[in-house]
Amino acid sequence: MASADSENRPPEAIPQAVKIIVAGGFGAGKTTLVSSVSEITPLSTEEVMTEASYGVDDLGGVEEKTTTTVALDFGRITINPDIVLYLFGAPGQDRFWFMWDELAEGALGAIVLADTRRLHTCFHAVDFFERRGVPFVVAVNRFDASADYCREEVREALDISGEVPIVMADARDRESCKEVLVELVTHVIQGRSPAMSG
Amino acid sequence: MNTSEEQRGTGWTGPAPGRPTTGPFPRRPAPSWNRGRGHPTSEGPSAGVGDAPAGSLVRPYTMTRGRTRPPTGPRLDMITIVVAARDREERALEPEYQAIMRLCRRPISLAEISARLDIPLTVVRVLLGDLVAAGDVRTRASAPVTRLPEKKVLQAVLDGIRRL
Ligand SMILES: Nc1nc2c(ncn2[C@@H]2O[C@H](COP(=O)(O)OP(=O)(O)OP(=O)(O)O)[C@@H](O)[C@H]2O)c(=O)[nH]1
Ligand SMILES: [Mg+2]
Numbered sequence: 001m002a003s004a005d006s007e008n009r010p011p012e013a014i015p016q017a018v019k020i021i022v023a024g025g026f027g028a029g030k031t032t033l034v035s036s037v038s039e040i041t042p043l044s045t046e047e048v049m050t051e052a053s054y055g056v057d058d059l060g061g062v063e064e065k066t067t068t069t070v071a072l073d074f075g076r077i078t079i080n081p082d083i084v085l086y087l088f089g090a091p092g093q094d095r096f097w098f099m100w101d102e103l104a105e106g107a108l109g110a111i112v113l114a115d116t117r118r119l120h121t122c123f124h125a126v127d128f129f130e131r132r133g134v135p136f137v138v139a140v141n142r143f144d145a146s147a148d149y150c151r152e153e154v155r156e157a158l159d160i161s162g163e164v165p166i167v168m169a170d171a172r173d174r175e176s177c178k179e180v181l182v183e184l185v186t187h188v189i190q191g192r193s194p195a196m197s198g
Numbered sequence: 199m200n201t202s203e204e205q206r207g208t209g210w211t212g213p214a215p216g217r218p219t220t221g222p223f224p225r226r227p228a229p230s231w232n233r234g235r236g237h238p239t240s241e242g243p244s245a246g247v248g249d250a251p252a253g254s255l256v257r258p259y260t261m262t263r264g265r266t267r268p269p270t271g272p273r274l275d276m277i278t279i280v281v282a283a284r285d286r287e288e289r290a291l292e293p294e295y296q297a298i299m300r301l302c303r304r305p306i307s308l309a310e311i312s313a314r315l316d317i318p319l320t321v322v323r324v325l326l327g328d329l330v331a332a333g334d335v336r337t338r339a340s341a342p343v344t345r346l347p348e349k350k351v352l353q354a355v356l357d358g359i360r361r362l
Contacts, residue, residue: 014279014281014336014337014338015279015338016279016338016340016351017277017278017279017307017338017340018277018340018351018355019276019277019340037359037362043309043310043313043314044313045276045309045310045312045313045318045319046312046316046318047318047319047320048320069318072276072309074309074313076307076310077358077359077362078358079354079355079357079358079359080354080358082354083351083354083355083358084279084307085355085358085359086276086277086307086309088276088309102275102276103276105275106275106277106340108352108355116223119223119224120223120224123226123227126226127226127229130229131229149222153222153223156223156225157222157223157224157225157226158226159225159226159228174362178359178360178362181359182356182359182360185352185355185356185359186356188352189349189352189353189356192349192352193349
């Protein structure tokens with residue numbers, strides 16, 4: 001093909017990608033939530049970290065390494081021919097914090113999965129999204145379905161503003177996960193609209 | 199959906215009168231912003247992958263001939279979408295570049311390329327940088343940090359999720 005032709009031809013449209021972060025403590029159900037709504041089997045990608053970040057993770061160990069590989073899993077939802085949504089599970093362990101900045105960059109919003117068996121494991125995620133100004137919802141993943149937790153108890157424990165939606169969820173249930181996503185995107189849209197009623 | 203209404207409310211007015219201030223869960227301590235380098239709540243920059251001492255990363259960076267950063271070019275983040283340029287000339291490429299080109303026949307994200315080829319993100323970024331520089335692929339970066347997705351896009355996402 002002559003290059004003049006290609007210059008005159010409009011370039012094929014490339015879809016726009018947006019992303020949502022799924023965060024929460026170790027084993028809170030992040031991968032489960034992603035696979036419940038993803039159109040593909042969640043994929044795993046690796047990032048190589050070359051500096052130890054000091055943090056005590058939940059396994060109780062302090063790791064000091066020069067090179068660490070962190071696996072991120074993610075799923076995909078094709079919204080329409082022009083928009084693709086990616087859902088990224090944020091690495092749960094403290095020593096992988098270095099990935100979070102990159103994950104948060106340009107993110108539409110985040111889901112914080114709160115595991116009622118150990119609620120404290122999502123505190124860091126809440127801190128992070130508050131600080132970065134990333135809109136988020138809290139999805140309470142009730143592993144112990146028999147126990148009935150009150151949203152306000154969770155809200156108090158997490159010390160989050162009344163504006164932040166809290167949804168009861170089951171990460172294994174597709175409809176429940178859809179509900180969480182709808183809640184998040186609705187929250188993001190409301191936060192974005194100039195006419196915020198007080 | 200009255201539950202959602204209830205949650206969104208009209209602003210937080212503090213705990214309801216009479217409610218004990220401590221629930222069944224330990225309460226999140228006030229955030230402190232100096233937890234150290236690399237922590238998301240730290241003030242400083244997080245550990246940079248590109249600052250690697252070359253020696254510690256010999257294996258993953260063999261393909262990139264030791265480079266840990268892409269050549270200057272468009273921003274290549276995890277959800278940058280890449281597609282093969284339609285009018286590129288056939289050239290002999292090294293296998294890893296060929297593998298990327300095959301995946302890029304249809305638009306695909308950098309993260310997916312990394313996952314499907316089992317090559318770390320950092321390495322894919324360098325290789326893609328080469329392909330961009332050579333005009334073999336075109337990219338569409340995700341919205342820059344300062345420009346979050348437009349409302350139109352958000353609404354489309356919402357509709358799309360509801361249709362799932
Ligand atoms: N009962 C119950 N089990 C769940 C739920 N969500 C996840 N699980 C189970 O909990 C386990 C951990 O879930 P994962 O999705 O792997 O958790 P994760 O957050 O990705 O874990 P890490 O990536 O290791 O931090 C799996 O065995 C899930 O099947 C839930 O809502 N209820
Ligand atoms: Mg997981």
